[in-house]
Amino acid sequence: MSVKLKSDNPSVVLQKVGEITFEDRPVPKITKPNYVKIAITNTGLCGSDxxxxxxxxxxxxxxxxxxxxxHESSGIIVEVGSDVKTLKAGDRVACEPGIPSRLSHEYKSGNYNLCPEMAFAATPPYDGTLCRYYLLPEDYCVKLPDHVSLEEGALVEPLSVAVHANRLIDVKYGDTMIVFGAxxxxxLTAGVAxxxxxxxxxxxxxxxxxxxxxxQNKLATHTFNSKNKSFEQLSSHIKSIWGENNYPTCGADATGNKFCTNMCIRSLxxxxxxxxxxxxxDNVDMFPISSVMERELTVKGSFRYSxxxxxxxVQLLNDKKINVEPLITHRFKFEEAIEAYEFSKLGKSIKIMIEGPKL
Ligand SMILES: [Zn+2]
Incomplete structure (x- = not known):
């Protein structure tokens, strides 16, 4: 699919708290030979935005x-730098939106998500991807297989957060999982598990x-509604699923709520x-440290993806191991981006998808 280059770069700009406007920003130029220019086609709206x-x-x-x-975007390559070898104009890609310093110790040790000089889209002071054109190094774009849509491509960002979390605690065949937060x-963390x-x-x-x-979407096998429920009620629910003296081998908290972290760890x-x-x-009381000690638990933190x-x-999508499309509950055109942000405040959506500017 080839895309005609345009001379404008409409962008959705957060001016200050509570104020978003459209701006025509300069079209970015490729100045480094390993960079590509992407026409953004889809952007998922994220809690952080x-x-x-x-x-x-x-x-x-x-x-x-x-x-x-x-920062949750996909698009079509429109231009490539002189050293780019694996991508060409017309390729559909998922955009990994954080570029570390290639000189940092974190980068060299394989933990580039922790690089102190990370330039991450829509994390101050770096501009995000809700615009017509965005530049990335070749190796921060992952080509989408033909049968994976550009919308799914935008969901690769949150999906990668889930992949990273699962890989950090080495989730594999034979494990069982409890996830707090839907x-x-x-x-996605449940679906990847x-x-x-x-x-x-x-x-x-x-x-x-x-x-x-x-x-309904086969992301989990069992549920528990914890509203007004005690830990004892959760425990007996787990016993009814796992059986006597059996417990989840893995747990993830995707809420940031201290009660959830506490119950999740104590369930393992x-x-x-x-x-x-x-x-x-920053500081959480109720950390169940005796459970961690007495059961020799491993506790890890997970930040973005690496x-x-x-x-x-992308491979999970290619192999149809997870279906992310149903997460998109609402769609907005690029011109409706401000409405999309307003709508998201109502909490009626799972994932809002905003189209890129018309190609
Ligand atoms: Zn996000």
Missing amino acids: VHYYETGSCGSFKVEKPMVLG GPIGL SAFGCNKVLIVDIVQEKLDFAI AKKGRFVQVGMSG VDDYKYA
């Missing part, structure tokens, strides 16, 4: 000057529709592995 819009910050990052939003990341071979995946949330969604089998995916406050996660995510 909405957070910047509503509060001006997310975690330790603060918006100090106007910033283009968006938002996009929790749903299923794809990686867990035959029992229990997802926990307080919203019944989200739990039903997880079952001896030698179990837990991963924190949801963003939380080497091969994007590749594996």
